[in-house]
Amino acid sequence: MKNCFVAQSGGPTAAINASLAGVIKGVLEHSDFDRIYGSLNGITGILEGRYLDLTDIFQKEETLNLLKRTPAMYLGSCRFKLPKPEDDIQPYQFIFEKFAEMNIGAFFYIGGNDSMDTVDKLSAYGASIGSDIRVIGIPKTIDNDLCATDHTPGFGSAAKYVASSILEISHDTLIYHVKSVTIVEIMGRDAGWLTAASALARNEYSTAPHLIYLPERDFDTEAFLADVSRLLQERDNVIIAVSEGIRDKDGNYISASAGAVDNFGHSQLSGAGKALEYLVQERLHVKVRSVEVNILQRCGGHIASLTDLDESFAQGEFGVTLAGNGETGKMVTLSRTSNTPYAVSYSATAIADIANKVKSVPMEYINAEGNDVTSEMMTYLKPLIQGEPVVDFKDGLPVYLPVAHLV
Amino acid sequence: MKNCFVAQSGGPTAAINASLAGVIKGVLEHSDFDRIYGSLNGITGILEGRYLDLTDIFQKEETLNLLKRTPAMYLGSCRFKLPKPEDDIQPYQFIFEKFAEMNIGAFFYIGGNDSMDTVDKLSAYGASIGSDIRVIGIPKTIDNDLCATDHTPGFGSAAKYVASSILEISHDTLIYHVKSVTIVEIMGRDAGWLTAASALARNEYSTAPHLIYLPERDFDTEAFLADVSRLLQERDNVIIAVSEGIRDKDGNYISASAGAVDNFGHSQLSGAGKALEYLVQERLHVKVRSVEVNILQRCGGHIASLTDLDESFAQGEFGVTLAGNGETGKMVTLSRTSNTPYAVSYSATAIADIANKVKSVPMEYINAEGNDVTSEMMTYLKPLIQGEPVVDFKDGLPVYLPVAHLV
Numbered sequence: 001m002k003n004c005f006v007a008q009s010g011g012p013t014a015a016i017n018a019s020l021a022g023v024i025k026g027v028l029e030h031s032d033f034d035r036i037y038g039s040l041n042g043i044t045g046i047l048e049g050r051y052l053d054l055t056d057i058f059q060k061e062e063t064l065n066l067l068k069r070t071p072a073m074y075l076g077s078c079r080f081k082l083p084k085p086e087d088d089i090q091p092y093q094f095i096f097e098k099f100a101e102m103n104i105g106a107f108f109y110i111g112g113n114d115s116m117d118t119v120d121k122l123s124a125y126g127a128s129i130g131s132d133i134r135v136i137g138i139p140k141t142i143d144n145d146l147c148a149t150d151h152t153p154g155f156g157s158a159a160k161y162v163a164s165s166i167l168e169i170s171h172d173t174l175i176y177h178v179k180s181v182t183i184v185e186i187m188g189r190d191a192g193w194l195t196a197a198s199a200l201a202r203n204e205y206s207t208a209p210h211l212i213y214l215p216e217r218d219f220d221t222e223a224f225l226a227d228v229s230r231l232l233q234e235r236d237n238v239i240i241a242v243s244e245g246i247r248d249k250d251g252n253y254i255s256a257s258a259g260a261v262d263n264f265g266h267s268q269l270s271g272a273g274k275a276l277e278y279l280v281q282e283r284l285h286v287k288v289r290s291v292e293v294n295i296l297q298r299c300g301g302h303i304a305s306l307t308d309l310d311e312s313f314a315q316g317e318f319g320v321t322l323a324g325n326g327e328t329g330k331m332v333t334l335s336r337t338s339n340t341p342y343a344v345s346y347s348a349t350a351i352a353d354i355a356n357k358v359k360s361v362p363m364e365y366i367n368a369e370g371n372d373v374t375s376e377m378m379t380y381l382k383p384l385i386q387g388e389p390v391v392d393f394k395d396g397l398p399v400y401l402p403v404a405h406l407v
Numbered sequence: 408m409k410n411c412f413v414a415q416s417g418g419p420t421a422a423i424n425a426s427l428a429g430v431i432k433g434v435l436e437h438s439d440f441d442r443i444y445g446s447l448n449g450i451t452g453i454l455e456g457r458y459l460d461l462t463d464i465f466q467k468e469e470t471l472n473l474l475k476r477t478p479a480m481y482l483g484s485c486r487f488k489l490p491k492p493e494d495d496i497q498p499y500q501f502i503f504e505k506f507a508e509m510n511i512g513a514f515f516y517i518g519g520n521d522s523m524d525t526v527d528k529l530s531a532y533g534a535s536i537g538s539d540i541r542v543i544g545i546p547k548t549i550d551n552d553l554c555a556t557d558h559t560p561g562f563g564s565a566a567k568y569v570a571s572s573i574l575e576i577s578h579d580t581l582i583y584h585v586k587s588v589t590i591v592e593i594m595g596r597d598a599g600w601l602t603a604a605s606a607l608a609r610n611e612y613s614t615a616p617h618l619i620y621l622p623e624r625d626f627d628t629e630a631f632l633a634d635v636s637r638l639l640q641e642r643d644n645v646i647i648a649v650s651e652g653i654r655d656k657d658g659n660y661i662s663a664s665a666g667a668v669d670n671f672g673h674s675q676l677s678g679a680g681k682a683l684e685y686l687v688q689e690r691l692h693v694k695v696r697s698v699e700v701n702i703l704q705r706c707g708g709h710i711a712s713l714t715d716l717d718e719s720f721a722q723g724e725f726g727v728t729l730a731g732n733g734e735t736g737k738m739v740t741l742s743r744t745s746n747t748p749y750a751v752s753y754s755a756t757a758i759a760d761i762a763n764k765v766k767s768v769p770m771e772y773i774n775a776e777g778n779d780v781t782s783e784m785m786t787y788l789k790p791l792i793q794g795e796p797v798v799d800f801k802d803g804l805p806v807y808l809p810v811a812h813l814v
Contacts, residue, residue, distance in 0.1 A: 012579045041584040072578040079583070164804055165703055171479040172419045172706035174810050176486070177448040200802075205809035291701045296572055299579035303709055305803065385803035395607075396712065396792035397571055402612035403581050 001034040002105025004323070005051070008140075009042035009111035009118070010079070012072035012295075013154025014161075014304040015312035016140045017401075019110045020075065021068040022316020023138065024058045032324050033105060038404060042078030043109070043118055046095055050406060063401070068313055069389045070400040071301035081114055082121050085128075092125040099133050106134040106323035110316070112141035112152075116331055116355040123329030123351060134323040137331035137351055138316055142298045144193035147357045148349040149333040153315055154298070156308030156384035159197035161300040162186055163385060165293055166201035166241065170208035173237045180287040181228060181280050182239045184209070185273030187297055189245040192216050192361045194297070196373045197381055198241035208239035215245035216361045217370040219254050224276070225283055227371050232286060244272050302398040306387030311344065318346040342383035408441040409512025411730070412458070415547075416449035416518035416525070417486070419479035419702075420561025421568075421711040422719035423547045424808075426517045427482065428475040429723020430545065431465045439731050440512060445811060449485030450516070450525055453502055457813060470808070475720055476796045477807040478708035488521055489528050492535075499532040506540050513541040513730035517723070519548035519559075523738055523762040530736030530758060541730040544738035544758055545723055549705045552598035554764045555756040556740040560722055561705070563715030563791035566604035568707040569593055570792060572700055573608035573648065577615035580644045588635060588687050588695040589646045591616065592680030594704055596652040599623050599768045601704070603780045604788055605648035615646035622652035623768045624777040626661050631683070632690055634778050639693060651679050709805040713794025718751065725753040749790035 004027045008016055020038075027036040035055045039045035058064050067074055085092055099107065109119050119137035126133055139146050142158035166184060173182050186195040192214025201208060210231050213219055231238045246254045255271045273290035280288040315332045322330060330348040337343045365377040392399040411434045415423055427445075434443040442462045446452030465471050474481055492499055506514065516526050526544035533540055546553050549565035573591060580589050593602040599621025608615060617638050620626055638645045653661045662678045680697035687695040722739045729737060737755040744750045772784040799806040 008582075012582060041582075044584065070578065071575055073582045076584060077582040160803055164709055167804055167807070168478055168706040168708060169702060171477065171708070171807060171810065172702050175415075175419060175448075175480045175484040177451070177483060200804065203802075203804070289702075291703070292699060293703070294698045295576060295579050295696075296698070296700070296703070299575040301575060301578070302571055382802065387803070388800055393795055395610075395789065396567055396794070397574055397607065397610070400574070400578060403578065 001032060003035040003037060003103050004033050004106045004108065005037045005039060005046065005099065005104050006108040006110070007039035007042045007045060008073040008075045009077055009109060009115040010141065011112065012077065012298050013140050013142050014071040014157035014299060014301045015154040015308045016072070016110055017070045017074050018068045018309040018312035019138045019140060019153050019316035021064050022313035023108045023110070023320055024054055025064060026317040026320025028055070028058070030320055030324050033320070037102065038075045040404065040406065041076040042080060042111070042115070043082070044078045044080050046098055047091060052404060052406060066399070066401045068309055069301060069304060069391065071299040074401060074404050076403060082118050085121065085125055092122070095122065096126065096129065096131055096133065104133055106136060108136050108138055108319050108323070110138040110140055112139070112143070113146060113356060113358070116146070116351055119331065120329065120351040120355040126328065134326065134328040136319045136323050136327065138319045139331055140312070142194055143188050143191050145191035145358045145360070146354060147359045148331070148354050150336040150344065151334065151384055153308060153312035155193060156305035157300070158194055158297050159200065159381060160305045160385035161297045161303055162194055162197050162293060163200035164303055166198045166209055166239070167206065169291065170201065170206045170239055173239055177236060178287060179232055180237050182237070183273045183276050183288070183290040184239065184241050185244055185290060185292045186241055187293070188215065188243045190215055190358055190360065192243045195241050195243040196361060196365070196377055199373050199378060200381055200385060209241040210238050211240045211371045212373055213242045213246050213371060214361055214366060215243045215247060216363070217366055218249040219246040220249070221279060225279070228280060229284060232284070242272050242276060246272050301400060302391050304389055305385045306389050307384060309389055314346060322348050339379060339383065408439060410442040410444060410510050411440050411513045411515065412444045412446060412453065412506070412511050413515040413517070414446035414449045414452060415480040415482045416484055416516060416522040417548065418519065419484065419705050420547050420549050421478040421564035421706060421708045422561040422715045423479070423517055424477045424481050425475045425716040425719035426545045426547060426560050426723035428471050429720035430515045430517070430727055431461055432471060433724040433727025435462070435465070437727055437731050440727070444509065445482045447811065447813065448483040449487060449518070449522070450489070451485045451487050453505055454498060459811060459813060473806070473808045475716055476708060476711060476798065478706040481808060481811050483810060489525050492528065492532055499529070502529065503533065503536065503538055503540065511540055513543060515543050515545055515726050515730070517545040517547055519546070519550070520553060520763060520765070523553070523758055526738065527736065527758040527762040533735065541733065541735040543726045543730050543734065545726045546738055547719070549601055550595050550598050551600035552765045552767070553761060554766045555738070555761050557743040557751065558741065558791055560715065560719035562600065563712035564707070565601055565704050566607065566788060567712045567792035568704045568710055569601055569604050569700060570607035571710055573605045573616055573646070574613065576698065577608065577613045577646055580646055584643060586639055586693050587644050588693055589644065590680045590683050590695070590697040591646065591648050592651055592697060592699045593648055594700070595622065595650045597622055597765055597767065599650045602648050602650040603768060603772070603784050606780050606785060607788055607792060616648040617645050618647040618778045619780055620649045620653050620778060621768055621773060622650045622654060623770070624773055625656040626653040627656070628686060632686070635687060636691060639691070649679050649683060653679050708807060709798050711796055712792045713796050714791060716796055721753060729755050746786060746790065
């Protein structure tokens with residue numbers, strides 16, 4: 001029997017530990033696999049010798065369930081991209097020697113786009129040296145921007161957090177009998193899925209958000225001001241959802257400050273909401289505020305989507321099945337087989353078709369004016385936020401599993 | 408039998424409708440009182456003829472329960488301060504004539520400091536004309552800064568939201584094996600109670616927040632930078648809770664932008680967190696971000712404190728008892744009779760001793776260094792966030808009662 005390694009990478013979500021729990025459960029129950037090791041801080045834990053044996057820790061169903069609904073990464077994360085093998089082969093050699101030494105049969109990497117790049121490179125290297133170690137990617141990202149899968153683990157919970165917050169903000173905002181504009185900035189650098197989820201807040205009595213702007217469409221400040229002015233004629237309180245990544249027709253971010261660049265070359269954004277707040281104040285002379293939902297939307301474990309947690313768990317388990325079947329260089333993907341009733345099936349797609357690609361919101365999900373989403377988008381989004389996990393509270397606060405540390 | 412009027416004023420909380428539910432329940436069950444009218448947008452609804460009869464709407468226990476856990480103001484709010492009677496007697500005459508016409512026996516005003524000023528003025532005017540109409544204040548404010556009462560309705564729920572968010576932010580932040588600073592800005596212009604509540608996030612495995620700065624102590628940027636530097640030697644991730652209202656020794660707000668002034672003469676703040684983010688970046692050259700919890704902390708009905716909701720309801724009910732007993736010009740107050748087990752009793756205090764005063768955090772609740780709270784503060788805070796209301800969900804989102812509107 002072989003052992004397995006698992007690691008988590010990229011930005012946190014409320015469901016990435018559900019996938020980890022699924023991988024652990026999958027390994028514990030698989031007849032081909034024996035022990036499951038967890039690498040701390042993504043792939044860097046293997047490179048630096050920081051990992052732990054998860055096998056005994058998660059024997060109890062209860063502990064596994066607590067892991068399932070604990071936000072962010074139990075194993076920690078990293079923002080580390082493997083060098084190209086032609087530039088530096090050493091880390092690849094080190095990792096595969098370590099795997100051999102520990103009798104590893106499969107490595108599961110739970111992460112987003114950058115993590116899938118690591119899965120791609122490791123599986124390609126494995127193939128090049130004739131290794132039989134399987135490398136499987138388990139997706140996660142609140143951005144929902146991975147290709148080849150219907151939606152990504154973590155997105156449904158973030159969408160639920162965003163929609164609940166917008167609903168509560170609408171209660172907070174409707175109380176004053178004066179004209180006001182509230183701009184809510186939502187995460188999503190290049191893809192507008194999460195901002196679109198704000199539309200789920202609408203119900204029989206609340207039409208907020210009244211305007212929605214995604215990064216997939218050029219942002220026109222004059223059209224925006226005209227939209228807001230028109231709505232202010234009709235109603236007291238205008239609530240607007242904007243993606244942090246909205247850009248003008250020349251591709252410049254709508255931002256109150258100039259951007260720095262992180263170590264993946266992404267621009268570090270801040271302030272689309274703030275920038276629009278200043279703009280509305282200056283041009284429309286109306287009471288205005290901006291709210292940045294910020295990191296709370298990705299770590300709000302107390303209001304996660306049960307659908308998301310269950311599917312994330314299942315994708316972790318399915319990754320182990322794939323490895324058991326001898327698959328490698330693949331990411332677990334999810335197909336929606338029906339909307340009513342909602343149903344999905346699990347399969348796998350070659351990583352090379354997924355890594356470093358982005359799934360943007362298709363144009364038919366955005367209205368012609370570029371200031372709202374369509375009913376197709378609502379049909380797509382609605383099932384993903386359904387259901388609530390049972391959250392235990394202690395001393396008035398949600399109970400979570402502490403982050404792992406070396407013993 | 409006389410009728411009653413109720414209104415809500417000031418900023419939203421997650422518990423101000425619990426107090427309204429308590430008032431309604433109190434009136435429905437009181438043998439001296441018949442119908443209960445709700446004024447829309449605080450006292451302005453009476454002045455402008457915008458009010459509705461709540462008596463029939465809330466006959467069902469179920470509707471009353473839904474009201475109890477719906478955030479913000481069912482009746483809407485206002486930011487309106489009555490003129491001094493010597494400057495303009497007209498609104499006073501109008502209101503009391505309206506009350507007489509509608510056979511009103513008691514008026515309940517649920518609100519914060521500015522609303523208690525209205526209660527004070529109306530009851531004084533009533534006394535001056537020999538009116539037997541009772542005017543009772545029911546407190547609310549997430550700031551917890553009303554005098555003469557142990558704590559204010561709405562504070563416990565906001566404290567629970569803040570502490571839960573800090574706990575989840577700590578999970579989100581601990582995952583990276585790199586040095587980082589996270590600054591969380593919490594509401595509270597002059598009083599640090601809510602920022603102090605961030606300390607409730609600490610548990611067996613998480614010591615976040617590692618630093619806490621309240622507006623009651625002068626903020627010294629050099630001491631702050633020294634605190635952060637020292638902690639960065641000891642640990643990877645430093646999480647800091649700061650009040651939006653922190654000021655330097657000369658009384659200037661620590662803020663990234665110059666402040667405007669609202670129509671009560673309060674400075675409009677933005678950016679203590681942002682200002683410190685820039686400062687840390689510039690001086691300590693470490694990864695840093697700021698998170699503004701913003702209005703979400705006052706309208707997060709999905710994670711309210713049951714203790715808060717129950718006490719807020721009871722204070723509404725008790726206000727009706729007071730009016731029934733012929734009291735006027737008083738605010739319902741709450742005394743803590745025991746900490747273990749936690750127990751409170753309800754009484755009343757003359758509004759004149761409360762209005763326009765602020766209850767700051769006492770110095771013995773802040774540590775000597777001014778960068779944390781003491782165990783006395785923890786003992787005070789802990790009971791206030793206990794318990795969770797049962798929240799119904801529909802289509803994946805919390806179910807609330809729509810804001811009232813004229814029919």
